[in-house]
Structure formats: structure tokens, C-alpha cells
Amino acid sequence: MYSEIVMDHFRNPRNVGHMENADGVGQVGNPKCGDIMKIYLKIKDELIEDVKFETFGCGSAIASSSMATELIKGKSIHEAVELTNKAVIEALGGLPPVKVHCSVLAEQAVKSALYDYAQKTNKVIKGLENYKAEDDEIHCQQ
């Protein structure tokens, strides 16, 4: 059901783990829905020097997190904010329709971490001006 790339990222997730003293941290999803993604960013001169993730979720959630971190690592925060779930899906070689929400979550986790960084540093990142951290309301999407 999963592409080779998804399975590779699930088996060998890139950038997995906790990060101390992250410059930005974002967490989206909730246990009720069965998916939580947490993304940690180390940012220097608006460049994402390092990124880590922790994910509670299914195979495609883990793979999406892994892929998302790969896609933004080394990018500037302005490039990173433009990461879409579509880009994640494409990079993964596709996702089953019922798993598309995992890629959405990955996009949101990245945005949320960037927003956290922007808040902490009083920066404005274009595209995040009106960003609202997801409230904890349950809206398990499909």
C-alpha cells in the first residue's frame, strides 16, 4: 500500500529525535486522532541548520515527518514556509488517499515550528502573518 520511498523513510527515518535548546518547536495533532508531530528547528541567519522530529502516528505519519524535515533542512525559513503537503506527497512518491492528512500534518508541524521561532525572535515570516497555532480542538481530518 505504501511506495518504496515511504517505506524507506518509515524504516530509516531521517532527523528523528529530540533537540535541546531548539530555536523553534511546533507540535500538531493529538492522541485522539492518532497522529502527533513535533518538529524542532535550529536556525542560524534565517537558515535551518538542523531539524529534528518526533512523531506518534502511523507509517505514513512517520515517513511524512521524515520527508518534511529533509525537504526543509538547509533551506531558509522563507523557503521552508512554502513547503506544502503536496510537495511532501510528491517527494514520497505518493500516499494512499486515506493517508493524505499525514502530509497535511507535516506541513502544519513545520509551519508551527517556524511560527514559534518567529514569535520568539519577533520576526515576521511572510506567509505566517496570520498563522494561528492549531488549538487543541479535535478535528481528525481525513
Added chain:
Amino acid sequence: MYSEIVMDHFRNPRNVGHMENADGVGQVGNPKCGDIMKIYLKIKDELIEDVKFETFGCGSAIASSSMATELIKGKSIHEAVELTNKAVIEALGGLPPVKVHCSVLAEQAVKSALYDYAQKTNKVIKGLENYKAEDDEIHCQQ
């Protein structure tokens, strides 16, 4: 579905055929129901010297006719009139429930032939006093 005896009488029917100058002839059933039995009797001194049958019908109809003729051959007309369909079924080693009517038809054919004989010879056979030749009304029984 049929017993060995039924199959034997179907395969090698006894007393099958037409009889010229029969002393009594009885025919029951009709094409609509899929069963017609005709029985011919040769009677001398109230003894059934010979008997023949012709049957249009299924395997058990043919076997029942054959068995019925065997059961009355050589008997007196008073014994013959007491032939029941039960006796035919027993002698055949049983009939499937849906085929019981074949044995009834055989009993009726015998009675009808005996009645014909009684009418022609102005005899009274005990048990046939009130016999009514089956009218041709259709009442395919099961």
C-alpha cells in the same frame, strides 16, 4: 435417490406391454400431471392369470406399475383389490416422499381395472362397491 429395487423394476419392468382382449382395463392419471398408468387384466375363475401395464411417467411410476402387477399376478380378484399403495412402497424398498403419488396411482390403476372387469361381468367385488372411476379432472397429487 431410488432404492435398488425401484431401479431394478425401472430397468427391467415386469409385465410391460399391451394386452389384446383383456378382461379388465383401467387407466388413471393424465398427461398434464406427467403420469398415466394403464393396467390390463386377464382373469379366469376370479384369478388374475395375466396382467400387463403401460405407463407414461417417471422412473418410480414405471417401477410402481411393474411392482403392482407383480403383486397381483396369480392372486384372486378379492386379494388384488386389497392392494394398497403402502404395500407397493414397501415392496419397492421405499419411495422418495415426492414420489409417493406414483404408488397411489398404481393402486388406483389396479382398482380401476378390477372395477372395469366387475362392470363387464356384472360381478360385485367387495371393496369396489362404491368405486368411482377417476374422472378426468386434474388433481396432480404430490
Added chain:
Amino acid sequence: MSKKLYLDNAATTRVRKEVIDEMSRYFDELYGNPSSQLYELGRKSKEAIEKARKTLANFLNAEEKEIYFTASGSESDNWALKGVAFANLNKGKNHIITTKIEHHAILHTCEYLEKFGVETTYLDVDRYGLIDLEQLKESIRPETMLISVMFANNEIGTIQPIEKIGEIAKEHGILFHVDGVQALGSVKIDVNKQHIDLLSMSAHKIRGPKGIGGMFIRKGTRIDNFVHGGGQERGRRAGTEGVQNIVGFGKAVELASQDFNHHIERLTVLRNRLIEGIKNNIPDVVLNGHPTERLPNNVNFSYKFVEGESILLLLDMEGISASSGSACTSGSLDPSHVLLATGLDHGTAHGSIRFTISEEITEEDIDFTIETMKKIIDRLRAMSPIKNDEDLKK
């Protein structure tokens, strides 16, 4: 007699060697549940099902997602009728049009649906078993939700003008169900060209395994599920799939599609040889069904003055398996409703025998059958008190 001649291929068929081979891995090797997509074994089962689905779709000119697997032709028929009825009843639609010569899976379902307020019109057929398109048109009401006509009849083999019926249904915006159980593999089916919305199929009639059916449902068709439960068959038909049987069905259809034209031509020649042989060698016979618009494997005659069950028993003794339209063979009161619908009298109907051949049958087999029938009919007629048409009418 030593050879066994199986001439009842409309009842069921001998599973093909290639079909058995194809199925064999799906018992104790690839035994996963197709719903278990998270491990290899489950995925393999699912793939096998989807392959079979594709084969069927291609064969019918349908889309894969329009093909569903059921347990039998009967289940498909039930699903089509009950599914459409229950989905449309509250829309003010309560009328079905079908024919007098349908399989019992249709007729008894229509009867049952009466208790839910469904009304059914049963179209007549002519002496060849063909319906009258004018009567069909006249039967259409504003409440008509479904026209259900069998592609080819299982007893007399008559093939209906399905495309024309489909056009009429389409013109009136009425769903069109076709019982294709006997037609599959013997007649070209194209659900689009023939405007078919629902099509019933069964594997065991085309040398696949028993207990597996199929259904084409045109996408967008308003129809309730019939078996509710798990998400199998895209949520349309619950129950763990008979994977091995579906695989066998797919293989049988694949084989049928491969030598489709040749198969039909060859059977037609043999069928005609049998028809001519019986006509020319046995007096007082009536061919049932249409002389040309008939299944390539079907030969059905009535033999006057004799009864079908006796013929079958004697045939069995000669190693020939066939079937009959006599009431006696079914344990019912009346002979075949199909034969009666063609106008045959009861007496004659009782003496009808159906031979349905397969590709395993040879010319010699046909000739042996003709010879054997001649002997049997002679023998039974000699025993019969009915000697002429007058007697028959009594």
C-alpha cells in the same frame, strides 16, 4: 457403455485444469485476508482479487470499480432486485418489469418483494422464448424503476435482443438489469453498447469454481447494499472474500476470453449436429427455444408420449448426464415454467430433455448421444399408453 458424457453444462461445469492450478496457491500459501493490508500476505490476496476484477471488467467492457464479487448468480440477482427496490421504494418507484421465463432467483425475489409493496409485470414470450418489445414498452409506468431480462435462458437457450431492450430502458431512464449467468462466455457482452446497468454472473457456469458470482453495477447506480458489514468490495458487499474462488473466476474468464470466437463457432457446429440428428432420427419431437437465436451449447427437445425423468435415468445408465423440464425431476407439481410460457402443453413439456455441451465434447459424442436417445425414446414409447397427439391432449 464406459465413457461418461457430461451434457449438463448449463447446470454446472467441470472446473478447468488451468483454473485449479491458478487457485491452488491461495489455500495454504497465499492465505492472507485481503483486508489485512499491513502485511505481505494480505496484500497478495488483495492483488489477486484486483487482478480477477480487471479480467472481468475487460471482458465486459466495464470499469474495474464497476465489478463486484458475490457468492453466486442467485446472490447477484437478489442484490440487483432487492438493492434497487429498497433504494427506490421511498422515491415513489415500486414497479419492476421482468419476464415469465426468468430464473427462480429473479421470479422468487420479485414475489418476495411484493410484501414490501413492489409490483411486478411479467412479460410473455413467444413460442421461441422471445419477449415482445411492444409489450415491454406498454408495460412501462411512471413508477417503473427496473427492467430485468435475462440475456439467455438456461433451459431453452433463447437469446433476447438485449441491446434493443437496453435502448428502451435508457430512453425511459429506467435501470436495466440483465441476468447474464448463462450468457457469460457464450455471447458477446458489452455493458456499454448494450446499455446494461446491472449484470449478474456466476463462475461455475464457465468452468470456474462453484460458490462465486459476479455483478456489474454501473457507476452512479442507485442501489442499496445487500450484505452489510465490513468494508470489502469497496464497502459494497461485506464478507471475507473467497479469494481462491475469485482467482478461479478470473482465470476462467481469462480463458473464456482467449478463444471466445473459436469456442462459439465450434460449439455451434456441434449443437447443430445434435439438433439435426435428433430431428432426423426421432419422430414426434419439438425443438424448444429459438432455432438460431440460441446459446451455442443448448439443445432442448420435447419427446412426445414419454416423460423426462425416465429418459434421464436411462441416459444416466448409458453414462450421459442431462437435464429435464419435467416436474418429476424437480419434485414440483408443474413442468418447467419456461416451457409452459412458450405455449407448450403440459403433457409435451413433461417429455423435454436439455443437452448442454462443452468444449470437451466431440462429434463422436454427439453421434453417440443421438443413437442413445433414439433407443431410449423407442423403448419408453413402447411402454407408453399414449400413442398420439389426441391422447396427449386428454
Added chain:
Amino acid sequence: MSKKLYLDNAATTRVRKEVIDEMSRYFDELYGNPSSQLYELGRKSKEAIEKARKTLANFLNAEEKEIYFTASGSESDNWALKGVAFANLNKGKNHIITTKIEHHAILHTCEYLEKFGVETTYLDVDRYGLIDLEQLKESIRPETMLISVMFANNEIGTIQPIEKIGEIAKEHGILFHVDGVQALGSVKIDVNKQHIDLLSMSAHKIRGPKGIGGMFIRKGTRIDNFVHGGGQERGRRAGTEGVQNIVGFGKAVELASQDFNHHIERLTVLRNRLIEGIKNNIPDVVLNGHPTERLPNNVNFSYKFVEGESILLLLDMEGISASSGSACTSGSLDPSHVLLATGLDHGTAHGSIRFTISEEITEEDIDFTIETMKKIIDRLRAMSPIKNDEDLKK
């Protein structure tokens, strides 16, 4: 890793060699249609079916004429509910009592029946999955026509007090249907002692073939047919019988009955070893289902802070097939309705894994499974942003 460990025997089972052997003659040798009683080939098929029917009847302490073959456990469930409902609706009976933890074949059928005016009460279960007999009694109405309770649950293995439920049903003159699909072969079923009126079964759960189900219907039960048509199954279930599948079902039941007690004892030991092993080696786990009133082959734990699909994928990579109650594995929104009904929170329910063993499993396999699970859970927990119960509750 090289060995393949199939631990999803509640989903389906590997067909036994003896079953395959028994079936093998019914494809191209004894391929007759059981309805064709006038020739040898048909009679043999019929005999084979009746032999299987007898095996099932004996196993359940039922009469042969109370056993019917269907295409699946799901069809049996549908037949029981719809058949009873449609036969009783016009008698002023419109109420069914069932439980919150039934299989979807029951739950979705009840939902569907709403549109025909049927009302359903869904009984709660406690944290072990047991229903409350008092709640059952209180739910009974004058209009109640059917109580339907599964013998043993497919996810958590909990076995209900069927005999007591049967007594209550009997006292009130209400029909009692039992979904016995998971119980068959694992729990002693005696339809008379347990006052069961209708029982659903499925062959593929007890190492028989897929696509064949069974149903016990107590004689005299008021129930409509579900599949209408030909006279198969004494006129109660139409469709040419899947003879080979029925033969396989019969053989599987025969084998199950032969070493019934030994089988259960052996599985119970292995099951307990697996339960203890997981409890003792992996922290933060919750056993789902009843500690003792559970199927001898079922082990179901929730592993906190991790999600089931990931576990399954990693298990698959180690050659182990299992199943999960996570929504992610089913493509649905919520995790298993069964786990939620036992009061488990969503977060924990997402991390549940079911192992269901078979007689082919050894002690070593069990130990390998425990070890593998420990590694997998450690690994996934290391990746998880949830580290404690507080996080889980957010």
C-alpha cells in the same frame, strides 16, 4: 529474520492440508450440481454436502436440518437479523437488542434496518468487554423480537455468558442469535444447552476455505429467506452450492472436533505465555479483554505512546503478521469501536495490537514475538513526542 510468523488467525487462517486434500476431488472429478439428482455426479455432490452438514450438526448438538450453508459469517449475520426482522415486522415486533462490540456485519445491518422501522438497543460492556445481564433484562420490550450477542469478540477475545443470555431470551420468548464466528472451534458450543436459536459461523476462521459460512437455525424459527431463488438448502438459501468449499468446511470442523480439548489447552498455555511475556517485558501496556474469559488464541494489548500501524509495519518487517485496533489501519476516523466501548481512551486505543495464534505456533515463536515486540515498542517510543499518561490525555 527468515521465518514467517502468522499471528493473525482471527482475521483468517491457513487452510489445513487435510482440508485441501478433501476438497481436491470436487473441482474436476466430482463436479456435478447437487440439484441434479438424476445422475451419479449430482448425487455425489449432494452426498458430500450432507456429510458436511452432519459434521456441523454433531459439533453443535443440532439436527442436520437445522444447518444451512452461506457464503460467509457476514451473510449469516445478515440473514439472521434481516430474516427475523422482515418476518416479524408486521407482527408488531420491531426491536432488536445487541451489543456495542459486535462485528460490523451486525452493527451495520442494524443501522440499515432502521430504514424499515427497526429499533436497536446497543448494550454497554465493562472494561473487560462483558455485557451486563441486568441491562439486558431492562432493555427487553414487548416489541423485542431478537437478542443478538456474539459468543466471543474478534478483537479482544472476550467470551460472553451465552448460556445465561440464552436463558433470559428463552424466558421472555425472544429469539436468540449468536455470532459464533470466532467461537467456533475455540469454545464449546451446544445450541440446546445454551438456548441458541440462530448461530453464525465461518469456515475460514477455523482453517477451512474462504467464502463459505454456516448458520444454525432452530427448527420452527420464524425467519424469512435472505437469498431467494432455487430450492437449494431445503428451499431456504438459493444459489448453486460451493460444494468444494462446503466439503472443506466440513473437514475443518471434523478436524476441530477431533482434538478439541487438547487444542484449547495447548493454545491457552501459549496465549498465557505471550500475555505474561509482554506484561513482564514491556512497560506501560494495557491488556484488552477479559483476563480469563477470553478466547484461547487471543492476546490484545495497548502499548501506550505509540500507534498501531507503525507497530504492524515493523512487525511485518520481522516476518510477523498481526492486526491492530488503530483507525489508521482501517482507514476510518476512530479506533476500534470495541476498544472504545471498553472505556479505553482514543490515544491508548490507537496503540493496540492483536495477536491471534494457531496450533502451528510454538513456544519459541511466542518468545521471539515478545522479544521483537519489546524492540519495536522501544524504538517507536523513542520517536514519540508522547512520553507519559499526561501527554496521552491532551
